[in-house]
Amino acid sequence: MSEKRVVPKHVAIIMDGNGRWAKQRGKERYEGHLAGVESVRSVVRGAVRNGVKWLTLYAFSTENWGRPTAEVEAIMQLFCRTVMNEGESLAKQGVRVLILGERTRFSEEVLEMIDRIETTTAEGSRLTLVLAFNYSSRRELVLATQAIARRVADGEISVDDIDEELVSSSLMTASIPDPDLVIRTSGECRLSNFLLWQASYAEFYFPEIMWPDFDEGAFEEALEVYCHRERRFGKVLDES
């Protein structure tokens, strides 16, 4: 009897290594990001094909504003162009796009594109693609803490009402399930301010390849690794 493969409901990816990929080829860093968009397409296809319901991609961290202006500008332009070009195709594949992060510091054009992609794809029900854009987990936790403190100060809730559920529902990810699998490409093994609360019980996978080389096959491999992991959530598995 063939066993059904366990597919993670939510895969979150730190797309790392675009700059190094480009440098290794004597190209500008921007070209690494450009090549990275192709990997985004492949992974979205792979997620839809395999029945993954949520896919979160760390596209731009709050800290990324500290990069050279030209690179920040290039990533913003790439985001706008991708949203312009891919909206319809994503909608056809049944993909709904959500943008996760603070809607601050963006140009009018980027804000318009965010609005456009979320509207164009709102009906998608096969996969939700969450693009973390101007996102940082610590900032998210600070904002949630402020929101909760305000509710206590206003007498709406008491300190004893604060539990895990309330914290989770006060985060920007309130409507998004916790990730089951977190992938970071390029061989780096850290979270870099990504889903710190949400990834508490996630499985981690750190393939050595750079993001532009991460294709559908590499995504399949990650799913294969995941299905052999034993998740215990701090408990002991029944050995009977």
Ligand code: FPP
């Ligand atoms: C990390 O590689 C990558 C980024 C900070 C940007 C990722 C952006 C894209 C793939 C394009 C835009 C995204 C979408 C969804 C349209 P790095 O530059 O830190 O690489 P390095 O560590 O080798 O320098």
